[in-house]
Amino acid sequence: MSYSDWEAVIGLEIHAQLLTESKMFSPDTTQFGGADNENTHPVSLGMPGALPVLNARAVEFSVKTGMALNCEVRKKSVFARKNYFYPDLPKGYQISQFDLPICENGYVEYVLDGELRRVHVQRAHMEEDAGKSLHQGEFTLINLNRAGVPLLEIVSGPDMKSPAEAAEYARTVRKILRYLNVCDGNLEEGSMRCDCNVSVRKKGETKLGTKVELKNINSFRFVEKAIEYEIQRQIDCLTTGEKIVQETRLYDPTKNRTFAMRSKEEAHDYRYFPDPDLLPVELEDDWLAKIRGELPELPLTRARRFQSEHGLPEYDSFVLTSEKALADYFEIVAQVSKNAKAASNWIMTELLRELNEAKLEVEKSPIGAAHLAEMIQMIDSKEISGKMAKEVFADMWKTSKAPKEIVKSKGMSQITDTSAIEKIVDDVMAANVQSVTDYRGGKVKLFGFFVGQVMKASKGQANPEMVNQILQKKLQG
């Protein structure tokens, strides 16, 4: 996408809900979907004298993420109070991190259009979520189940120039979060939220334009569309001589437009100061080393290894590493079957198609990795043909049975005994003397007819390659 002599500058703030069992500073559950205001300990309600106690898991998950985003992890970070009044903010302040966040100065790499991109990660800091307000006519209803849920806010640099780049960055961060199993990355349920800062400027200009923050974006497709719309809106404004107002705008996916938030954005003075209820978070070297040791191989590294080690094309390697479980699945099939190419093909075409249709995660696949590997081995050892394999695969999907069992119960095993096939070929030729004569007289198209007859006589079990060879030899006489 080109904007003639304009360019866009995009930065993302991603809020990742950490997959801890309890909240950031209190023992109530983070489970989604409880009755309204059910998960509300006095700490979450901001009751008098209720004090926050830091969830150690949230720190671990944040550090893990920081490491995976190539950040410097601060050995001493500090929680600060961000003060503002809002009915769904029970204490009148949010506990967040301000000048001393836990992670800083990292980067995320991804490949877009065959080119390696690197986006700077300015910081990743821990904070608690607010509750949820539901405005209904004259009333506002408040649900505080979400209040206090742990979030990691990942702030990118203003490094991206196109909507596609921004969306791919967000997808990559999500992929990493899911690899680490620290966030489920569900944009629809809001467990991952993506706020986009967008500004435009004339090409060659070094000063940043006035930025607009886009919120309420619940899919990667909408990340792209919302930014796309916003860039054009800003360019249109500027070309007609209007000024861009620094504001927060909401994206409406049904109209594919962004709207200024109804309430006037006031200049907030958050009066940040260190939270006296919490001690600084101090991390020891041994513990940091232990966490680093627990990091899994990350998607980009893994994709590159799939290319070099298993000889996969770049595209396949990216598809197969899109989810950690899928990559794990592939590696098991590849290792057990000793045929990475076939493993990749079966997963990319057959398995993913079925999974997508059934809307299943690979973890829930009715076909286990070991069974798929066994099936590939059976093809390679010529126990079954590729055609039979498709049938076996369909059966495995339905029954979750082992391929050997299916082949056996259906009497499907392939005939690979030369003399047995020769006998069938002889019988077929004897029953079709005229056709043999015609073939030998030059009607070579009849070859297919003979293959069909032999396969039919063998009930489809004869090895097709052997049938080809033997037929050719015998027909030539």
Next chain:
Amino acid sequence: MNVLTSSLRQLSDAIRKKDLSSVEVTERFMGQIEKWNPKINAYITLNEKALDQAKAVDARLAKGENVGPLAGVPVAIKDMLCTKGLRTTAASKILHNFVPPYSATVVERLEGAGAINLGKTNLDEFAMGSSTETSAFGLSRNPWNIDYVPGGSSGGSAAAVAGGMAAAAIGTDTGGSIRQPAGFCSLVGVKPTYGRVSRYGIVAFASSLDQAGPMTRTVEDSALIMESICGRDPRDSTTSAEAVPAWSKQINKSLKGIKVGLPKEYFSSQLGTDTRAAVERAIEAVKRAGAETVEISLPLTEMAVPIYYLVCTSEASSNLARYDGVRFGHRADFSKKPAEDLAEFYCRTRGEGFGTEVKRRIILGTYALSSGYYDAYYKKAGQVRRLLRQQFLDAFKQCQLLMSPVTTSPAFKIGDRISDPLAMYLNDIYTTSANLVGIPGMSVPAGFSKDGLPIGVQLLASHFQEQHLFNAGSVIEETLALKELPHVLQ
């Protein structure tokens, strides 16, 4: 024995030996409350379950069970501490209807140690004051002279114990709120080392300064209560894992080898003559027990009150943001005139709910934290606070204890200072440093003014060195052997 003037220790011994029942003792205090509380106004809310608690203790005693070190003794609790099922107001209209679904850790621990909760005592609204005159539930009076303030902010607690309406009480001390009223009412009051006592369930005023502590008739009683309430609490990250010694059993009345520092800045010309004389008698007492005195200088003393008022107002402005009428507490009546917007909802609710002094401090604190002023005020205060701490740490290299007056003069008359906030703030000149630095402090009765008003002496020790306070405090208590009683107990 006279129940109303006995020490907590004497009462718990008598109850444990079954010379008295907890019910008898509790009823005796309830009788005194009925007689005097209407005049003194020490309590905001009485605990209707106090007698049931006493009966339960007696029943357990009858079965030969161990009922804890505070066995069946009735105590009063400052209304800053949440009590499950019992209204907790912080003496503010904004919490006039708040009944907590949980108890403060201190309350749980007291009850676990066998104490009976008589009720919730009056205080300056949100503990912001030095006279208990800013309470939304009316002022409290000093049992030694009802025209005088009992001090504050734990004035209700002090008045309850001094007036024989509880055997002991719990107060909170953010800048002197235990020690000053203890001094004004001839009681022992202890502000523990920051981190000794859990703040969980205590209405927060200034989180980095607040500590709860005992207000008692004797030094030993304070030690006993401290043993029950101190110690790490997993619900308060700022509590210390430091072991809690058996202070009461280790009181040593020989002060040989102990050096007592006398900070010269605390004995300036503004110190009243009666107070000076009383403090000097206490100094004589510790010297006679073998202590040596040394002159100490704490040049940053004059900065303590300004730093204190920046830190406490800043933290308070944030801590009090939660009182917004949304989830609990007072909400303005919008039935006749609905709020136009959210701001009006907050303004009307908070405008009605908070008193003048609380509003003043919220505004001061909001200002000190505002962008553009933060560096000059809050941040600078933090820097000076660290220097002040260093000055105290250096002082404690030369001595184990510091001795000083608690206030420049004894209790003042009701109404005398309430219209002059600055004069009121200067009341805290000798007490705020201990909170800013985090060290423990004690107020011990040291005599009376010519007008018969109590005078206290302050002892300060290094972090976690409360034993020194109990030792020297016991010496002063024993040597001065004060026998006077307020007229409400005569």
